[in-house]
Amino acid sequence: MFNDLDPILHSQLRLAIMxxxxxxREAEFTFIREKTNSTSGNLSVQVQKLKEAGYIEVIKEFKDxxxxxxxxxxxxxxxxxxxxxxxxxQYLNVKQQ
Amino acid sequence: xxxxQRLNYVIIHLYIMPSKEQYFSPAESLKLxxxxxxxxxxxxxxxxxxxxxxxxxxxxxCVLQYWLKVIVNWPQHYYAWLITPVALVVxxxxxxxxxxxxxxxxxxxxxxxxxxxxxxxxxxxxAFIFSHIGWQYCYPFYILFYAIGxxxxxxxxxxxxxxxxxxxxxxxxxxxxxxxxxxxxxxxxLAVMLxxxxxxxxxxxxxxxxxxxxx
Numbered sequence: 109m110f111n112d113l114d115p116i117l118h119s120q121l122r123l124a125i126m127x128x129x130x131x132x133r134e135a136e137f138t139f140i141r142e143k144t145n146s147t148s149g150n151l152s153v154q155v156q157k158l159k160e161a162g163y164i165e166v167i168k169e170f171k172d173x174x175x176x177x178x179x180x181x182x183x184x185x186x187x188x189x190x191x192x193x194x195x196x197x198q199y200l201n202v203k204q205q
Numbered sequence: 206x207x208x209x210q211r212l213n214y215v216i217i218h219l220y221i222m223p224s225k226e227q228y229f230s231p232a233e234s235l236k237l238x239x240x241x242x243x244x245x246x247x248x249x250x251x252x253x254x255x256x257x258x259x260x261x262x263x264x265x266x267c268v269l270q271y272w273l274k275v276i277v278n279w280p281q282h283y284y285a286w287l288i289t290p291v292a293l294v295v296x297x298x299x300x301x302x303x304x305x306x307x308x309x310x311x312x313x314x315x316x317x318x319x320x321x322x323x324x325x326x327x328x329x330x331x332a333f334i335f336s337h338i339g340w341q342y343c344y345p346f347y348i349l350f351y352a353i354g355x356x357x358x359x360x361x362x363x364x365x366x367x368x369x370x371x372x373x374x375x376x377x378x379x380x381x382x383x384x385x386x387x388x389x390x391x392x393x394x395l396a397v398m399l400x401x402x403x404x405x406x407x408x409x410x411x412x413x414x415x416x417x418x419x420x
Contacts, residue, residue: 124237127240128244131312133311133315
């Protein structure tokens with residue numbers, strides 16, 4: 109059953125990022141960092157991995173003359189997240205039986 | 206599995222999922238998802254200042270107009286509504302300030318914004334219409350729009366005082382229609398007290414509690 113779990117999502121920080129983005133329209137990098145209690149370096153690496161997988165979109169812009177990074181979930185990311193949750197549920201059901 | 210998929214699998218397992226990455230069980234995964242979703246629940250920014258700003262502006266406008274019209278008998282009693290452009294300036298100041306502070310955009314926040322943009326636009330159109338047909342008919346319509354705005358807002362953020370405040374405005378709009386235009390001013394004041402001011406203070410109190418709880 110574990111083989112069915114998406115390896116990109118089955119990582120604490122990446123799953124935390126996706127779980128945050130699933131319930132909002134878009135979130136700033138600083139917001140994700142605060143909510144996940146992660147460091148900027150680690151978060152940047154995981155955000156990049158999610159972006160490369162096509163699960164999130166990273167928007168770089170300027171806010172009050174300072175660079176600002178925003179993230180939002182993509183359609184592929186949404187489908188992957190749904191499949192991941194379904195796989196988790198299947199696993200837990202099997203375990204309970 | 207084609208060669209490209211196999212290569213993808215190898216890349217993922219060798220590079221994306223390094224062995225030092227902490228293993229966690231499916232039960233922990235679900236717990237993590239739940240905790241993150243719970244954290245975003247409290248991310249709807251505090252909007253109580255808008256309700257308090259407009260609530261007090263309209264309330265003062267109503268009381269002042271009633272006093273100038275009924276008690277003082279001053280023909281230019283409508284000057285009481287000069288408070289509206291002042292409130293509009295403060296409103297734009299709040300909007301700019303909040304936009305700078307906003308770190309996350311929620312779907313509820315977006316729905317909230319579209320709702321109030323459409324209601325604000327409706328107020329402008331109503332002002333144009335009543336400037337032609339006579340302001341004496343305006344009060345029930347304004348109360349009706351307060352009802353829609355606060356009822357939907359209260360439902361969106363699941364805040365009962367705002368929702369009930371909005372619901373109370375529906376019969377108030379009907380009652381206002383049965384009264385004289387002077388008394389309608391007082392009904393309008395009552396409507397904003399119940400749908401904007403009281404829920405506004407309760408909403409602020411709730412956010413303060415939430416902030417304290419979240420540390």
